[in-house]
Amino acid sequence: MLPPRHRLRRAADVARVRQGRRWQHPLVVLFVSVQPAESSSVTRFAFAAGRHVGNAPRRNRVKRRLREIVRLHLDYIAPGRDCLFLARAAAATADYDELEHAVLALLARASLRTDDSPVDGKGGSPS
Numbered sequence: 001m002l003p004p005r006h007r008l009r010r011a012a013d014v015a016r017v018r019q020g021r022r023w024q025h026p027l028v029v030l031f032v033s034v035q036p037a038e039s040s041s042v043t044r045f046a047f048a049a050g051r052h053v054g055n056a057p058r059r060n061r062v063k064r065r066l067r068e069i070v071r072l073h074l075d076y077i078a079p080g081r082d083c084l085f086l087a088r089a090a091a092a093t094a095d096y097d098e099l100e101h102a103v104l105a106l107l108a109r110a111s112l113r114t115d116d117s118p119v120d121g122k123g124g125s126p127s
Helices: 011-018 055-074 095-111
Strands: 023-025 028-034 045-049 079-086
Touching: 011 028, 011 079, 023 095, 028 095, 045 055, 055 079, 055 095
Parallel strands: 045 079
Antiparallel strands: 023 028, 028 079
16 A cells, blocks of 8 residues: 555645646556645655546556555655656556556656666566
8 A cells, every 4th residue: 555645635736736747658647746845755646547447446456556556666756746647548458567667667757766766667566
């Protein structure tokens, strides 16, 4: 589970992030915004999947996978940003490794991965 201090909870914060910078991948879209001065310095995340992804169990599965991928890589993500991962329809049929590759590629393109982060992930899919 993603630690509470890394969660982006308020709707106003998510709306602010949606106005920020955007990077796209066929499976996921990443929105990033610099945190306001009064916020903590850790990077916070929100995850969303619209109805185009599928029914509720499918959307929830995609969001759980995205949260787990981010949780495993928290040590390699630069602090001070708010991020929103928006799942696309193709994410519903993608396996864990494909989603992990997409997330890591987006984090790298957004310059949020630190230099010592592993290129191919921390060990693949969970058991």
